[in-house]
Amino acid sequence: MTGKAVDRVSGRKAALRAGIAIAVFLGILGAIYLAQPDNFFLWIKAFHIVAVISWMAGLFYLPRLFIYHTDALPGSELSETFKVMERRLFNVIMRPAMVITWLLGLDLAWSMYGFMGGWLHAKILLVAIMTGFHEHLGRAVRDFESDGPRKSVRYWRLANEVPTILMILIVILVVLKPF
Incomplete structure (x- = not known):
């Protein structure tokens, strides 16, 4: 098999595997x-919280991959490896985690707080x-x-700081509920 054929099979x-993991997660949640x-x-x-942690891990790691990928020669084996890593991280981990974070977060915002509270509005904005x-x-x-x-x-490198700053602000809002 050629490299691209092997990549498609492993992909x-x-x-x-990712689909099964997401289905199991949703099955447990549904039960x-x-x-x-x-x-x-x-x-x-x-x-x-599990979904947030998964999403944040990707938000922290993907810009780091971009830092290394930027230095790789386009079309090189290293560049092609980074492409696979980035695509899988974004589509298989980050996107499902983001969707689950939003769905469960909105459910909590409604059922626990009735979407009331300035801190909650600020958190949703962030x-x-x-x-x-x-x-x-x-x-x-x-x-x-x-x-x-x-x-x-x-x-x-600068973009890599964005999720950190947002996370700090969100956690402060959730824990302290300042307004």
Whole structure:
């Protein structure tokens, strides 16, 4: 088999494993939803936190991959490896984690707080900004995939700080509920 054929086969296997993992996660969540245990909202909160951690891990790591990818010669074996890593990280981990984060977060915002509270509105705004940053990274994945124009290493080093700053602000809002 050629390198591209092997990559497609391993890519399909990785996608299948990821699909199974997401299906199991959603199945457990669905079973808990149907059972409606007394501590149901704690289960939702726990799964929300797991999804947030998964999403944040990708938001921290993907710009770091871009830093290294920027220095790789387009078309080189190293560049092609980074493309696979970036695509899988974004599509298999980050995107599902972001969607689950939003769905469970909105459920918690409604069921626990009725969408009331200035801190909650500020948090949702910051998560929306984080989602915009996520989509910016998705555009960069597509640019790297097509060997399109690249931003500088310095740009990606600075961009790497965006999710950290947003995370700090979001955690402060959630824990302190200052307004």
